[in-house]
């Protein structure tokens with residue numbers, strides 16, 4: 560499949576001590592082919608539980624093309640957790656850490672009892688997913704499913720153990736000797 564094929568040949572750069580892979584789905588770089596985006600979104604729809612879901616939720620930035628496409632196919636609206644504060648009434652701030660960055664994420668637009676599916680492009684340390692889940696729980700949402708396209712490292716297991724939620728992923732990878740390996 561295209562996702563696996565393109566991952567195997569994608570470049571790696573160092574961000575501090577973190578070996579960061581660069582791929583169209585996780586970076587929008589160098590170019591996003593519609594065929595790849597369509598394949599990924601169709602695979603998400605196939606494994607995801609979107610029945611009776613009120614909102615799809617992602618974190619800025621690279622979940623955005625995924626949820627936009629998903630929303631057009633499923634007719635479910637989406638919410639983006641932004642890195643910027645809007646100071647709207649009820650805005651929920653949470654702290655986000657990844658393997659290479661720290662910052663805040665802000666949740667707006669979720670009402671108590673909303674049934675949501677969380678989507679992200681990558682789960683690595685799991686820091687982002689922990690922050691997204693925490694914000695949604697504080698908002699009183701019911702998390703129906705969690706799907707990440709690319710899994711690397713121990714983040715999925717850590718988040719599952721810590722939160723009790725199951726996380727679905729499309730592909731598991733590792734970065735070995737400057738190359739992506741499909742596990």
Ligand SMILES: O=P(O)(O)OC[C@H]1O[C@H](OP(=O)(O)OP(=O)(O)O)[C@H](O)[C@@H]1O
Nearest residue numbers: 619620621657658682683684685686687
């Ligand atoms: O499991 P983690 O270690 O938290 O890594 C996963 C997160 O890293 C990336 O986001 P990033 O914050 O780099 O923002 P971006 O989408 O703007 O690249 C990616 O989109 C995930 O949200």
Ligand SMILES: Nc1nc2[nH]cnc2c(=O)[nH]1
Nearest residue numbers: 578579580585586681683
């Ligand atoms: N593009 C990209 N996004 C990430 N998010 C967490 N780790 C990575 C990575 O290695 N590459």
